[in-house]
Amino acid sequence: MRKKRDAEGTKSRVLKSAEKLFARKGFNGTSIADISKDSGISDGLILYHFKSKDKLYQEVIERVAARYMQVFEGFRENNLPPAEMMKESLREVFGFWRTDSTYNRISLWAYLERREATAVNEARLTAGLAAYLASLQESGHFPREIDPVVFLSTIIGPIHFWFRYKTRFAEILKLTEKDGALDDHFLKQFTLMLTSFFRDPNGPKKAV
Amino acid sequence: MRKKRDAEGTKSRVLKSAEKLFARKGFNGTSIADISKDSGISDGLILYHFKSKDKLYQEVIERVAARYMQVFEGFRENNLPPAEMMKESLREVFGFWRTDSTYNRISLWAYLERREATAVNEARLTAGLAAYLASLQESGHFPREIDPVVFLSTIIGPIHFWFRYKTRFAEILKLTEKDGALDDHFLKQFTLMLTSFFRDPNGPKKAV
Amino acid sequence: MRKKRDAEGTKSRVLKSAEKLFARKGFNGTSIADISKDSGISDGLILYHFKSKDKLYQEVIERVAARYMQVFEGFRENNLPPAEMMKESLREVFGFWRTDSTYNRISLWAYLERREATAVNEARLTAGLAAYLASLQESGHFPREIDPVVFLSTIIGPIHFWFRYKTRFAEILKLTEKDGALDDHFLKQFTLMLTSFFRDPNGPKKAV
Amino acid sequence: MRKKRDAEGTKSRVLKSAEKLFARKGFNGTSIADISKDSGISDGLILYHFKSKDKLYQEVIERVAARYMQVFEGFRENNLPPAEMMKESLREVFGFWRTDSTYNRISLWAYLERREATAVNEARLTAGLAAYLASLQESGHFPREIDPVVFLSTIIGPIHFWFRYKTRFAEILKLTEKDGALDDHFLKQFTLMLTSFFRDPNGPKKAV
DNA sequence: TATGAATGAGGGTTCATTCAT
DNA sequence: GATGAATGAACCCTCATTCAT
Numbered sequence: 001m002r003k004k005r006d007a008e009g010t011k012s013r014v015l016k017s018a019e020k021l022f023a024r025k026g027f028n029g030t031s032i033a034d035i036s037k038d039s040g041i042s043d044g045l046i047l048y049h050f051k052s053k054d055k056l057y058q059e060v061i062e063r064v065a066a067r068y069m070q071v072f073e074g075f076r077e078n079n080l081p082p083a084e085m086m087k088e089s090l091r092e093v094f095g096f097w098r099t100d101s102t103y104n105r106i107s108l109w110a111y112l113e114r115r116e117a118t119a120v121n122e123a124r125l126t127a128g129l130a131a132y133l134a135s136l137q138e139s140g141h142f143p144r145e146i147d148p149v150v151f152l153s154t155i156i157g158p159i160h161f162w163f164r165y166k167t168r169f170a171e172i173l174k175l176t177e178k179d180g181a182l183d184d185h186f187l188k189q190f191t192l193m194l195t196s197f198f199r200d201p202n203g204p205k206k207a208v
Numbered sequence: 209m210r211k212k213r214d215a216e217g218t219k220s221r222v223l224k225s226a227e228k229l230f231a232r233k234g235f236n237g238t239s240i241a242d243i244s245k246d247s248g249i250s251d252g253l254i255l256y257h258f259k260s261k262d263k264l265y266q267e268v269i270e271r272v273a274a275r276y277m278q279v280f281e282g283f284r285e286n287n288l289p290p291a292e293m294m295k296e297s298l299r300e301v302f303g304f305w306r307t308d309s310t311y312n313r314i315s316l317w318a319y320l321e322r323r324e325a326t327a328v329n330e331a332r333l334t335a336g337l338a339a340y341l342a343s344l345q346e347s348g349h350f351p352r353e354i355d356p357v358v359f360l361s362t363i364i365g366p367i368h369f370w371f372r373y374k375t376r377f378a379e380i381l382k383l384t385e386k387d388g389a390l391d392d393h394f395l396k397q398f399t400l401m402l403t404s405f406f407r408d409p410n411g412p413k414k415a416v
Numbered sequence: 417m418r419k420k421r422d423a424e425g426t427k428s429r430v431l432k433s434a435e436k437l438f439a440r441k442g443f444n445g446t447s448i449a450d451i452s453k454d455s456g457i458s459d460g461l462i463l464y465h466f467k468s469k470d471k472l473y474q475e476v477i478e479r480v481a482a483r484y485m486q487v488f489e490g491f492r493e494n495n496l497p498p499a500e501m502m503k504e505s506l507r508e509v510f511g512f513w514r515t516d517s518t519y520n521r522i523s524l525w526a527y528l529e530r531r532e533a534t535a536v537n538e539a540r541l542t543a544g545l546a547a548y549l550a551s552l553q554e555s556g557h558f559p560r561e562i563d564p565v566v567f568l569s570t571i572i573g574p575i576h577f578w579f580r581y582k583t584r585f586a587e588i589l590k591l592t593e594k595d596g597a598l599d600d601h602f603l604k605q606f607t608l609m610l611t612s613f614f615r616d617p618n619g620p621k622k623a624v
Numbered sequence: 625m626r627k628k629r630d631a632e633g634t635k636s637r638v639l640k641s642a643e644k645l646f647a648r649k650g651f652n653g654t655s656i657a658d659i660s661k662d663s664g665i666s667d668g669l670i671l672y673h674f675k676s677k678d679k680l681y682q683e684v685i686e687r688v689a690a691r692y693m694q695v696f697e698g699f700r701e702n703n704l705p706p707a708e709m710m711k712e713s714l715r716e717v718f719g720f721w722r723t724d725s726t727y728n729r730i731s732l733w734a735y736l737e738r739r740e741a742t743a744v745n746e747a748r749l750t751a752g753l754a755a756y757l758a759s760l761q762e763s764g765h766f767p768r769e770i771d772p773v774v775f776l777s778t779i780i781g782p783i784h785f786w787f788r789y790k791t792r793f794a795e796i797l798k799l800t801e802k803d804g805a806l807d808d809h810f811l812k813q814f815t816l817m818l819t820s821f822f823r824d825p826n827g828p829k830k831a832v
Numbered sequence: 833t834a835t836g837a838a839t840g841a842g843g844g845t846t847c848a849t850t851c852a853t
Numbered sequence: 854g855a856t857g858a859a860t861g862a863a864c865c866c867t868c869a870t871t872c873a874t
Contacts, residue, residue: 005837005873026320028236031864045838047866108320111372112234112313123376130381149377150397153366158358161365164319168331169357173338189358213854239847250856252850257854261848421852421858442736444652448844461859463845470844521736527788528650528732539792546797565793566813569782574774577781580735584747585773589754605774629833655868666835668871673833677869 011049013039019060023105027057027113061117064106068118071096072125082141083195090155090194094187097163104163126152155194162186219257221247227268231313235265235321269325272314276326279304280333290349291403297337298363298402302395305371312371334360363402370394427465429455435476439518442525443473477533480522484534487512488541498557499611506571506610510603513579520579542568571610578602635673637663643684647729651681651737685741688730692742695720696749706765707819713753714779714818718811721787728787750776779818786810 017039021030032053036043050056071092080088097104107118126149133148142148166182169175175182225247229238240261244251258264279300288296305312315326334357341356350356374390377383383390433455437446448469452459466472487508496504513520523534542565549564558564582598585591591598641663645654656677660667674680695716704712721728731742750773757772766772790806793799799806 007837010837026234026236028234029321032866033863042839043865044840044867048837053865105320108316112316112320113237119373119376123373123380126373127377127380146401147393147397149381150366150394150401153369153373153394154362154398154401157367157369158361158365161361161368165327165331165334165361168327169335172331172335173357185355186358186361189355190362193354193358193362215854218854240849241847251848252857253855255849423858426858442650442652444650445737447842449842458860459844460846460861464858468845524732524736528729528736529653535789535792539789539796542789543793543796562817563809563813565797566782566810566817569785569789569810570778570814570817573783573785574777574781577777577784581743581747581750581777584743585751588747588751589773601771602774602777605771606778609770609774609778631833634833656870657868667869668836669834671870 023102026109231310273326273329439521647726
């Protein structure tokens, strides 16, 4: 059939299909034949370009992880006051999860299948943010008695959780707002809870 | 070898092996032959008792889910003051995750594979707790402006998160306490953060 | 189709086909599918019984080698005078090669494909015979100036050679005797040449 | 990379690699990709020059066979006395096998795979020598009662045999001379045995 | 000539499932 | 209830070959 020679085009079509299918069914649940069918690229050619299914998966994970990391670039550069920056970050991270549902699933599969790439990235990222919070503690913008890692778990954990269970919640609690509105509601509430922990070192102590 | 006809014994041995292996490698990563090898029960007999690999998996998930639900039975029965009960609940949930690492993984696999059993259970449980919190809002023990579902996400999400990333954190942050101590530290800090949201409707406003 | 449960029967049918095909086309030239077609046993079942193509090949080689070794058992036991025994041995070895053309080919494939089993057997056998010749040298029945290994090469080498080239010779030299007669002629001539090396230590020196 | 259009250079590089690899692993054990990797010539170009893997193999065999034949040209030309000439031939043939270990293997593969080229050459050569021996029988320089073909088998067979098994022998018999010395020893002994068959028609009968 | 993208058949092997025993 | 022989489909991967560039 297609004998056009377009290596890059082929690779990107394969990666796109592979990402979709790996996200949906995981590594073991996705066969090269599935990817071949979805992308229209023959089995042989997929292996020709990516050497092995394993390496293809790796490449998918890395692509996805890179996308995730991009969200956090430039965070440190801006000079917003901490509470504002926290709000901003939350909005960005939340927005990413909301848009790129693929990342969530790929990252979970990778975790379960013990592929390190994403887990390492994520932990490193969290650790980086933790260091930043520690510096805020130094300057008195963030309460010293709260462990930054614990605090960050309290930020990111609920977001993971929300996207994992929100449709179930909507069903069970018979929430009638449509999906987008639910997300907005969650984000607003959640932001409110978290920003209460930040304070102006010179101003009065904020209470919950 | 084992020719003793002991249906129940056989089934429970299979379930035990299957749970272990499914937790470790997921449905697609575990073969009947693996389970047979681990349990000492022949392939044929496994299928004889469970009809198919899929039904066996389903049974494993349900068993695991039932174990999880048990933890929360009798919560409503006690009459502790809300903040105390929250602490108590946290300790129990956390303790469960800590002990039963199998649950965590099986539940995640099931989520990704869109098997409903655990996800439904978990959401139902969260919804139940949400209803309870709403009643506390009625009685003025819990701030009305916080959405109970959001609040619960903030409780359970970080616990999930913690058990998913803690070893990575320990590596990256070069935490030297041993595993148990880390868990204790997290729980204490986390409890501190969360209980600050509860207040005595008659007493003074609590600050962080 | 065939669902009779007859493990031994199945294995021996596979081994028979495998031996035939490996002899004809070697390890790399024979596919499991070929063996399956020839034996009527499904691919899956062949691997079920033999674990891997490699192990199947190994088993074929060992079976064939065992057959070869049997020819030489009991050689040392008889008490014929050396020259007689040499004749006897030659007849047996030659007879084996003549009958069991499979051995020849399997052994050659194994040599080229660097499977050690047969080569080791054969070399060990030759070495054993060399030791025997050395003892004849001690007792004066075999000339001391001839190296036993060299001598044995002179026995077995030509037999290998004959069976490798005889049909070609017959063509080129337009030998009209039929195959069996050619073999007989070769054996007779060859025996004559070789026995001339043995002598009665007490009798007159034999000349060619 | 190499874009210089140099048909002959390309072909000879391919042939060199192909010969090496075919000798080592045989036709079925060597892929075009292997040859491509070893020679640095792209898959496509190899097929372009040689039409098919099979034809390439054929060409390799023929090249190798031609090299073998060269060794024996000019044998008949010299006028050495028969026994001397026999010694001389032995030394040459032996030397060829010793140096060109590739020939040995390629010729064996070709034999097993029923590719005629080498086998025909070799048999034709032996037949030619046989005719020469027959002429010596006429002139009384070689015993009439010995069949020339049988005699030649006795010359060439052991040489084949020796190069096939010598490393094994060295291992099993714990021969400590190094390889070259073993070869020399074999050749000397072997020459001794064989020349004993030649005699001076006018002189006394030689005994072993 | 020269490259390497593209194909499709076939390679060995695993696997869920069936069924004779 | 219990075993393991038997099957056939699917799996990942390799390969000779073709052909656009």
